[in-house]
Amino acid sequence: MSIASVAANRRYLVPGEPSRRTGLALLCVVLVAYFGISFDNFFTVSNGLTILMNVSAIAIAAIGAMFLLVSGNVDLSIGGQYALISVITAQFAKDSGNVVVAVLAGLVAGLVLGLTNGILVKFMKISPLIVTLGTMAVFKGLAYLVSDGRSVFGFSDAFIFLGRARINEVPLPVIIAGVLFVAGGFWLLRTAGGLRLFAIGGNAQAARLTGVNVDWAIVRLYVLNGLLMGVVAVLTTARLGSGTPQIGTSFELDVLTAVILGGVGFAGGSGHPAGVFVGVATIGVLSSGLIFAGLEDWWQQISKGLVLLLALGADQIAEHRRARSVRREAPAEQGEPDPTPGAPPGLGVSAADEYGLDRDTSRQPGPVVLRVDGLARRFGSVFALRDGTFSVRAGEVVCLVGDNGAGKSTLIKLISGVYRPDAGRIELDGKQVGFGGPIDARRAGIETVHQDLAVCPNLGVAHNLILGDEPRRRMFGLIPVRDDGAAVTRTRERLASLGITLTDMNRSVGRLSGGQRQSVAIARAMKDGVKLVILDEPTAALGVTQTRNVLRIARQAADNGAGVILISHDIRTVFAVADRVVVLRLGQVVYDDAIERVTHTRLLHLMAGLEAVDEPALDPAESTVLKGH
Numbered sequence: 001m002s003i004a005s006v007a008a009n010r011r012y013l014v015p016g017e018p019s020r021r022t023g024l025a026l027l028c029v030v031l032v033a034y035f036g037i038s039f040d041n042f043f044t045v046s047n048g049l050t051i052l053m054n055v056s057a058i059a060i061a062a063i064g065a066m067f068l069l070v071s072g073n074v075d076l077s078i079g080g081q082y083a084l085i086s087v088i089t090a091q092f093a094k095d096s097g098n099v100v101v102a103v104l105a106g107l108v109a110g111l112v113l114g115l116t117n118g119i120l121v122k123f124m125k126i127s128p129l130i131v132t133l134g135t136m137a138v139f140k141g142l143a144y145l146v147s148d149g150r151s152v153f154g155f156s157d158a159f160i161f162l163g164r165a166r167i168n169e170v171p172l173p174v175i176i177a178g179v180l181f182v183a184g185g186f187w188l189l190r191t192a193g194g195l196r197l198f199a200i201g202g203n204a205q206a207a208r209l210t211g212v213n214v215d216w217a218i219v220r221l222y223v224l225n226g227l228l229m230g231v232v233a234v235l236t237t238a239r240l241g242s243g244t245p246q247i248g249t250s251f252e253l254d255v256l257t258a259v260i261l262g263g264v265g266f267a268g269g270s271g272h273p274a275g276v277f278v279g280v281a282t283i284g285v286l287s288s289g290l291i292f293a294g295l296e297d298w299w300q301q302i303s304k305g306l307v308l309l310l311a312l313g314a315d316q317i318a319e320h321r322r323a324r325s326v327r328r329e330a331p332a333e334q335g336e337p338d339p340t341p342g343a344p345p346g347l348g349v350s351a352a353d354e355y356g357l358d359r360d361t362s363r364q365p366g367p368v369v370l371r372v373d374g375l376a377r378r379f380g381s382v383f384a385l386r387d388g389t390f391s392v393r394a395g396e397v398v399c400l401v402g403d404n405g406a407g408k409s410t411l412i413k414l415i416s417g418v419y420r421p422d423a424g425r426i427e428l429d430g431k432q433v434g435f436g437g438p439i440d441a442r443r444a445g446i447e448t449v450h451q452d453l454a455v456c457p458n459l460g461v462a463h464n465l466i467l468g469d470e471p472r473r474r475m476f477g478l479i480p481v482r483d484d485g486a487a488v489t490r491t492r493e494r495l496a497s498l499g500i501t502l503t504d505m506n507r508s509v510g511r512l513s514g515g516q517r518q519s520v521a522i523a524r525a526m527k528d529g530v531k532l533v534i535l536d537e538p539t540a541a542l543g544v545t546q547t548r549n550v551l552r553i554a555r556q557a558a559d560n561g562a563g564v565i566l567i568s569h570d571i572r573t574v575f576a577v578a579d580r581v582v583v584l585r586l587g588q589v590v591y592d593d594a595i596e597r598v599t600h601t602r603l604l605h606l607m608a609g610l611e612a613v614d615e616p617a618l619d620p621a622e623s624t625v626l627k628g629h
């Protein structure tokens with residue numbers, strides 16, 4: 001791989017905004033130069049260290065805020081956490097006189113506050129903005145309650161040393177902030193966990209369906225955020241020599257401004273630690289400059305608020321630009337030329353021929369891979385599925401059809417571990433299985449392409465393909481990281497084996513055509529050793545060429561020994577690819593037979609409930625003749 005292509009890969013592999021970061025770095029340099037020229041003592045080592053010191057708290061908090069925003073979440077309560085943890089730490093430091101007890105008290109307090117936010121966001125299922133706005137008020141109030149509204153001081157020298165120690169003149173908090181920031185940035189960019197955060201921010205539903213445990217990932221993020229606030233509060237309390245409920249006022253404003261200014265999109269799914277670093281530096285320089293200018297506190301508030309609004313405005317403009325450039329690119333559908341150009345579907349053309357699919361009628365299906373029996377699921381008072389009973393053999397394509405609301409999606413979501421059944425059993429290779437989530441089903445060998453296209457538009461093709469099953473390696477034989485080289489190789493090979501022509505493995509999926517996106521989702525499902533592939537309406541939004549490609553891939557998966565379930569409303573698709581057809585009506589399987597034993601008309605009637613199920617099936621010879629009609 002050339003250096004240029006590695007650089008290009010980086011651009012797509014890490015959803016960020018390099019141009020914004022460059023612009024921001026320039027703004028920061030201009031601010032430094034302006035303040036340096038305007039104020040005599042601005043360019044001094046001691047002022048530099050003061051800026052670093054002040055910025056260290058923002059930098060530590062910015063790691064948590066960056067992770068949360070990338071995943072599409074936010075925490076407005078960090079100012080309240082700051083105050084509450086500070087007074088708790090101070091009280092423990094004063095009462096115990098033991099530095100370890102004080103530090104542990106601060107970290108545990110941070111963990112508990114973070115966990116509270118995480119659990120509230122997970123279970124209340126309302127905007128994290130609102131949830132953390134509420135906890136912000138509660139935490140602030142508690143800080144006054146715990147401290148009786150007064151500052152707490154009288155610490156041991158050892159505790160104060162923690163905040164004021166210097167190593168080679170560099171304050172310890174600055175060193176801790178630097179180490180944490182580098183570690184956090186590295187984790188976000190280079191690990192499977194970091195990739196999953198981008199995936200959750202890009203399309204949480206897709207990430208969930210791919211097997212990412214979204215809810216707990218978010219709870220863990222809030223816990224981490226609380227822990228980081230614990231570090232901030234402990235260091236600041238030690239440095240100031242007192243804990244006070246007034247601390248942390250408008251801290252969330254500083255942190256969010258730095259992070260959003262640094263290019264982390266408020267909508268989630270994008271951002272880069274380098275940008276956040278520059279954002280933090282800019283806020284630090286700005287704050288210091290405003291103090292040098294002797295502006296009153298309220299002017300500082302106004303300036304920072306305006307900068308936040310500007311940053312949000314820039315974020316919106318970047319979002320519009322991105323959307324416009326995606327529309328402008330209007331990618332060409334890539335596929336093979338139509339084998340029967342101009343041939344109108346109709347008399348004398350079987351559906352299989354119409355889509356150019358070869359059907360080997362001599363092939364016998366293998367043993368039963370999946371058997372479901374009496375599966376049922378209700379949502380409140382709605383019985384989405386009453387009796388899902390059918391089986392799929394290895395090497396067989398079973399088409400699941402039914403009217404809107406018949407329960408098809410519910411049935412396949414039960415099989416793929418998205419929902420748990422209220423009743424019934426699922427057997428895979430003759431053994432009963434129960435799945436706690438999509439990842440369990442994937443591990444058992446069931447791959448699903450859901451109707452709502454389980455792809456993350458902000459991630460590249462390769463990253464979408466590996467999501468939930470990321471290849472890993474050990475950096476320096478020690479640190480576990482994501483193996484992006486292996487991801488690109490795996491993607492290239494998988495696409496090639498399926499005859500899918502996509503050249504740029506790192507192109508963000510949001511920039512692909514609908515057909516190409518569908519190809520990526522399907523390619524992810526077609527991994528080696530897969531036992532059952534489920535495709536929910538895979539051709540719904542596709543043209544003839546793309547439909548043929550998808551059906552060919554489904555057939556290929558069956559020929560390779562997998563069982564395939566394909567849901568479709570398009571009768572021609574069903575007759576082109578199915579070995580067997582299962583009709584679902586009002587949540588019940590009402591018909592299950594070989595495709596040769598049913599005509600188009602009868603199938604339509606069965607789906608719509610216009611025909612009794614026990615009417616005699618066709619003679620196979622007769623049905624083969626009628627198949628294309």
Ligand SMILES: Nc1ncnc2c1ncn2[C@@H]1O[C@H](COP(=O)(O)OP(=O)(O)OP(=O)(O)O)[C@@H](O)[C@H]1O
Pocket residue numbers: 379382383384385402403404405406407408409410411
């Ligand atoms: N999460 C849910 N909450 C409440 N009701 C649901 C839920 N999921 C499905 N249903 C209801 O269950 C019934 C079956 O829905 P399902 O999506 O499984 O049908 P379908 O056959 O896939 O329909 P379509 O072809 O329109 O996609 C519908 O009445 C639907 O409204």
